[in-house]
Amino acid sequence: xxxxxxxxxxxxxxxxxxxxxxxxxxxxxxxxxxxxxxxxxxxxxxxxxxxxxxxxxxxxxxxxxxxxxxxxxxxxxxxxxxxxxxxxxxxxxxxxxxxxxxxxxxxxxxxxxxxxxxxxxxxxxxxxxxxxxxxxxxxxxxxxxxxxxxxxxxxxxxxxxxxxxxxxxxxxxxxxxxxxxxxxxxxxxxxxxxxxxxxxxxxxxxxxxxxxxxxxxxxxxxxxxxxxxxxxxxxxxxxxxxxxxxxxxxxxxxxxxxxxxxxxxxxxxx
Amino acid sequence: xxxxxxxxxxxxxxxxxxxxxxxxxxxxxxxxxxxxxxxxxxxxxxxxxxxxxxxxxxxxxxxxxxxxxxxxxxxxxxxxxxxxxxxxxxxxxxxxxxxxxxxxxxxxxxxxxxxxxxxxxxxxxxxxxxxxxxxxxxxxxxxxxxxxxxxxxxxxxxxxxxxxxxxxxxxxxxxxxxxxxxxxxxxxxxxxxxxxxxxxxxxxxxxxxxxxxxxxxxxxxxxxxxxxxxxxxxxxxxxxxxxxxxxxxxxxxxxxxxxxxxxxxxxxxxxxxxxxxxxxxxxxxxxxxxxxxxxxxxxxxxxxxxxxxxxxxxxxxxxxxxxxxxxxxxxxxxxxxxxxxxxxxxxxxxxxxxxxxxxxxxxxxxxxxxxxxxxxxxxxxxx
Ligand SMILES: Cc1cc2nc3c(=O)[nH]c(=O)nc-3n(C[C@H](O)[C@H](O)[C@H](O)COP(=O)(O)OP(=O)(O)OC[C@H]3O[C@@H](n4cnc5c(N)ncnc54)[C@H](O)[C@@H]3O)c2cc1C
Numbered sequence: 001x002x003x004x005x006x007x008x009x010x011x012x013x014x015x016x017x018x019x020x021x022x023x024x025x026x027x028x029x030x031x032x033x034x035x036x037x038x039x040x041x042x043x044x045x046x047x048x049x050x051x052x053x054x055x056x057x058x059x060x061x062x063x064x065x066x067x068x069x070x071x072x073x074x075x076x077x078x079x080x081x082x083x084x085x086x087x088x089x090x091x092x093x094x095x096x097x098x099x100x101x102x103x104x105x106x107x108x109x110x111x112x113x114x115x116x117x118x119x120x121x122x123x124x125x126x127x128x129x130x131x132x133x134x135x136x137x138x139x140x141x142x143x144x145x146x147x148x149x150x151x152x153x154x155x156x157x158x159x160x161x162x163x164x165x166x167x168x169x170x171x172x173x174x175x176x177x178x179x180x181x182x183x184x185x186x187x188x189x190x191x192x193x194x195x196x197x198x199x200x201x202x203x204x205x206x207x208x209x210x211x212x213x214x215x216x217x218x219x220x221x222x223x224x225x226x227x228x229x230x231x232x233x234x235x236x237x238x239x240x241x242x243x244x245x246x247x248x249x250x251x252x253x254x255x256x257x258x259x260x261x262x263x264x265x266x267x268x269x270x
Numbered sequence: 271x272x273x274x275x276x277x278x279x280x281x282x283x284x285x286x287x288x289x290x291x292x293x294x295x296x297x298x299x300x301x302x303x304x305x306x307x308x309x310x311x312x313x314x315x316x317x318x319x320x321x322x323x324x325x326x327x328x329x330x331x332x333x334x335x336x337x338x339x340x341x342x343x344x345x346x347x348x349x350x351x352x353x354x355x356x357x358x359x360x361x362x363x364x365x366x367x368x369x370x371x372x373x374x375x376x377x378x379x380x381x382x383x384x385x386x387x388x389x390x391x392x393x394x395x396x397x398x399x400x401x402x403x404x405x406x407x408x409x410x411x412x413x414x415x416x417x418x419x420x421x422x423x424x425x426x427x428x429x430x431x432x433x434x435x436x437x438x439x440x441x442x443x444x445x446x447x448x449x450x451x452x453x454x455x456x457x458x459x460x461x462x463x464x465x466x467x468x469x470x471x472x473x474x475x476x477x478x479x480x481x482x483x484x485x486x487x488x489x490x491x492x493x494x495x496x497x498x499x500x501x502x503x504x505x506x507x508x509x510x511x512x513x514x515x516x517x518x519x520x521x522x523x524x525x526x527x528x529x530x531x532x533x534x535x536x537x538x539x540x541x542x543x544x545x546x547x548x549x550x551x552x553x554x555x556x557x558x559x560x561x562x563x564x565x566x567x568x569x570x571x572x573x574x575x576x577x578x579x580x581x582x583x584x585x586x587x588x589x590x591x592x593x594x595x596x597x598x599x600x601x602x603x604x605x606x607x608x609x610x611x612x613x614x615x616x617x618x619x620x621x622x623x624x625x626x627x628x629x630x631x632x633x634x635x636x637x638x639x640x641x642x643x644x645x646x647x648x649x650x651x652x653x
Contacts, residue, residue: 196288196292196317196318197318198317198319199281199282199285199318199322199332200322201319202285206277
């Protein structure tokens with residue numbers, strides 16, 4: 001087999017942060033007509049993938065980054081963005097049957113796609129998504145592929161064709177792990193500063209044909225994909241209502257202090 | 271507004287805007303205050319392929335024209351003239367290799383410069399030779415397969431930061447401008463050192479430094495063109511590079527106008543926004559008109575150069591001179607619109623004004639540009 005160090009970066013399209021709306025009927029996020037972006041944590045995953053590729057290339061090895069997303073047809077735009085940021089190839093996993101997937105069904109779909117690719121050595125994911133916020137897809141995917149997983153990587157200390165050494169910040173200490181490849185890691189924003197797209201990247205992104213794989217291409221059963229393959233089902237998503245009551249206390253400073261104290265006592269705060 | 275930009279040209283503008291917003295604006299005041307060379311930003315510019323714009327495809331470039339270089343330079347200048355100067359000065363340093371270099375020299379030097387892995391500088395000016403560039407004293411004496419350089423260059427942009435230097439030196443004294451030759455000198459060559467770093471009024475984050483040559487031995491193969499071609503190399507380089515100085519003027523003037531306009535709508539005096547005073551309105555109207563006129567001239571000059579026209583000295587000089595005069599006037603007026611706040615470091619316009627001044631001085635003072643324009647007029651007529 002050709003000796004290219006292949007890196008897979010899993011990315012997801014999420015709504016631009018400021019305007020998340022929930023459809024009260026279906027309890028799902030309203031995605032129509034809303035500006036979408038690459039999940040912010042995934043931008044660090046792309047950058048790290050591209051940096052590892054550049055590192056490998058500098059030491060004389062061939063390397064390549066493939067970005068993958070599972071999502072509706074419009075998610076193609078984030079794959080093009082990934083190419084403008086240095087990814088070499090992109091694959092869109094899109095099928096009606098994939099809709100409504102929880103983290104398990106998502107990981108399973110990604111696993112089937114990864115299995116179709118050859119020669120990959122490293123999978124990089126963002127540590128969590130902005131909309132789902134679970135952080136589960138990475139470890140689930142690694143589990144399904146039976147490869148090591150290191151979450152929340154904050155730097156890649158060393159990487160060769162065989163091994164990767166990853167440092168991460170735990171609550172009160174740094175941890176360093178060395179694992180054999182292939183492996184999967186997830187990254188957060190402390191790992192790098194994503195670059196600005198390049199002109200050649202943007203031109204390539206515009207002209208690239210992005211293959212779309214559907215459920216048949218992945219040889220998956222409908223019952224394992226999308227909503228039917230999901231262990232968790234969202235019953236309700238809602239925006240919590242915050243009720244604030246403001247009471248202005250008047251009078252001399254002494255009177256105000258007195259009244260405030262009485263009030264806080266009533267509320268069992270003091 | 272830019273309705274006739276191609277998709278690729280619009281991409282260049284978008285990339286530069288992202289660099290300006292994300293990388294330049296947040297740090298420009300600090301870089302200016304402390305005089306720190308913007309290394310990270312120049313690296314980012316390199317990674318985004320912006321140095322490739324100047325360079326032919328055969329040498330790792332993108333083979334675009336001066337017009338694209340002007341677009342990028344204008345946008346970067348909206349963010350910070352120190353950054354734009356460092357970017358443009360690398361171009362000034364390697365354009366001589368493009369216009370005069372041998373195939374071998376191009377293959378050797380241009381790919382790394384296109385990639386932004388290395389940057390370049392242009393060393394002509396000396397303590398006793400500014401506008402009168404033909405009077406430089408740095409000597410190049412032939413010694414077998416080498417030339418030995420001795421002398422001092424002054425106020426060289428990217429000095430110390432650049433890896434590749436185009437150096438002009440006298441190889442044949444007594445022949446005046448015709449005795450000048452151009453050489454490629456690499457940083458690290460024995461006998462090549464850096465002297466005083468200048469402390470400046472504006473573009474304080476750009477590096478301006480002395481280059482000192484003491485028995486510096488350069489392979490004869492590093493000469494650009496043939497002996498005595500140095501002055502022509504410099505002039506042909508300026509013909510290509512001056513519109514980008516104009517583009518710097520357009521960019522900084524545009525930025526100052528934007529600040530002034532925003533401010534005029536929010537600052538209230540006598541119970542109304544100052545933008546409702548005709549005196550302010552007329553200043554804004556004049557500023558905007560001058561910016562448009564300057565941009566039109568710069569773009570025109572760039573397009574004419576890109577069309578392959580040979581006699582471009584006049585138009586090139588006009589675009590540099592006019593747009594830099596506009597930059598000076600508009601940045602001063604922007605401070606006037608902001609009043610005392612404009613004079614304070616809390617607002618960016620005082621920096622823009624300090625920065626804009628250099629555009630009337632370097633790459634030929636605006637008096638020298640007028641000399642060039644007049645000479646061309648007299649020699650070739652109006653068209
Ligand atoms: C920040 C900075 C960066 C620079 N970067 C570079 C660089 O990268 N490389 C490089 O080689 N040089 C560089 N220079 C030098 C720059 O190009 C010179 O300063 C410029 O050419 C003017 O020379 P001078 O300063 O010696 O002024 P002088 O030539 O002494 O001019 C003084 C005044 O006399 C006027 N004058 C001179 N001759 C005439 C004439 N014949 N007709 C009418 N008026 C005339 C000038 O316009 C000016 O107003 C830089 C300068 C500065 C300040």
